[in-house]
Amino acid sequence: xxxxxxxxxxxxxxxxxxxxxxxxxxxxxxxxxxxxxxxxxxxxxxxxxxxxxxxxxxxxxxxxxxxxxxxxxxxxxxxxxxxxxxxxxxxxxxxxxxxxxxxxxxxxxxxxxxxxxxxxxxxxxxxxxxxxxxxxxxxxxxxxxxxxxxxxxxxxxxxxxxxxxxxxxxxxxxxxxxxxxxxxxxxxxxxxxxxxxxxxxxxxxxxxxxxxxxxxxxxxxxxxxxxxxxxxxxxxxxxxxxxxxxxxxxxxxxxxxxxxxxxxxxxxxxxxxxxxxxxxxxxxxxxxxxxxxxxxxxxxxxxxxxxxxxxxxxxxxxxxxxxxxx
Ligand code: PYC
Numbered sequence: 001x002x003x004x005x006x007x008x009x010x011x012x013x014x015x016x017x018x019x020x021x022x023x024x025x026x027x028x029x030x031x032x033x034x035x036x037x038x039x040x041x042x043x044x045x046x047x048x049x050x051x052x053x054x055x056x057x058x059x060x061x062x063x064x065x066x067x068x069x070x071x072x073x074x075x076x077x078x079x080x081x082x083x084x085x086x087x088x089x090x091x092x093x094x095x096x097x098x099x100x101x102x103x104x105x106x107x108x109x110x111x112x113x114x115x116x117x118x119x120x121x122x123x124x125x126x127x128x129x130x131x132x133x134x135x136x137x138x139x140x141x142x143x144x145x146x147x148x149x150x151x152x153x154x155x156x157x158x159x160x161x162x163x164x165x166x167x168x169x170x171x172x173x174x175x176x177x178x179x180x181x182x183x184x185x186x187x188x189x190x191x192x193x194x195x196x197x198x199x200x201x202x203x204x205x206x207x208x209x210x211x212x213x214x215x216x217x218x219x220x221x222x223x224x225x226x227x228x229x230x231x232x233x234x235x236x237x238x239x240x241x242x243x244x245x246x247x248x249x250x251x252x253x254x255x256x257x258x259x260x261x262x263x264x265x266x267x268x269x270x271x272x273x274x275x276x277x278x279x280x281x282x283x284x285x286x287x288x289x290x291x292x293x294x295x296x297x298x299x300x301x302x303x304x305x306x307x308x309x310x311x312x313x314x315x316x317x318x319x320x321x322x323x324x325x326x
Contacts (some may be wrong), residue, residue: 004253008306015100017296018275019241022100023067042122057315061086073119081119089235093167095245099135103296141287142253165252166249169206192233245271249290
């Protein structure tokens with residue numbers, strides 16, 4: 001087992017994209033074996049999951065954080081390979097995290113304005129860094145898998161939603177006239193936790209039995225120029241402070257399937273904190289290809305330190321591997 005030894009040090013740059021944090025690990029992470037990013041992600045979750053916990057769980061991280069480890073790209077012409085993870089496990093793609101990663105690479109002087117390809121476990125994405133610092137992410141293809149699926153949610157009754165892929169699997173529920181704002185966080189957390197549990201218990205999944213691990217409630221927005229507002233529950237239970245890049249991509253796939261948004265038309269998606277992404281899609285080879293535009297700001301850079309004997313080297317509430325940090 002690869003373990004932090006005495007005085008292990010991991011360098012990082014933190015940023016936030018529309019309020020949602022991203023931590024890019026820039027040095028000190030073990031080399032991940034594998035011929036593809038998918039294989040490397042599998043090796044990560046099988047053999048190095050305690051490193052994920054070290055980075056993302058308290059006392060060095062927190063449950064809102066999405067982190068990214070940079071690896072050698074395996075696909076041609078990519079600026080970097082990137083594997084995203086959070087307090088619960090691995091993510092497929094991450095829209096806000098991609099914007100944060102590009103802003104971080106620019107901050108480090110590794111890239112400038114222009115188009116940059118990133119290799120991810122679910123495919124290559126390309127990101128345009130604009131002169132003004134905004135980033136447009138051309139995401140992997142999005143699709144609605146099932147429409148109007150009903151789940152029986154204890155305490156809420158039947159809840160209907162669409163199952164869609166935007167780089168992660170989402171269950172999208174029309175919240176009607178429900179208020180999606182910061183005053184409602186406790187209730188929204190409770191409702192989406194119940195919906196998530198009901199999906200798991202009733203075996204509602206994405207394609208090929210893939211777990212649905214993001215719940216997206218959406219409603220209209222009263223903000224001028226904004227099309228919709230959402231509340232997105234992430235796999236570890238935290239809510240996305242940003243409008244969620246993969247969730248917005250899944251939403252575009254549903255709008256396209258319902259004939260409510262045409263290729264090239266702009267969709268402005270607002271988060272529960274009021275931050276926005278601008279989105280649109282193109283149809284390429286019959287597939288919905290979303291582009292999500294947003295802005296990230298660097299908030300910190302530093303070094304995570306693991307001193308020998310730290311009983312919480314791997315995080316609070318996480319079984320500490322025997323002898324791993326003596
Ligand atoms: O922006 O795709 C996203 C995302 C996923 C989880 C948190 N943010």
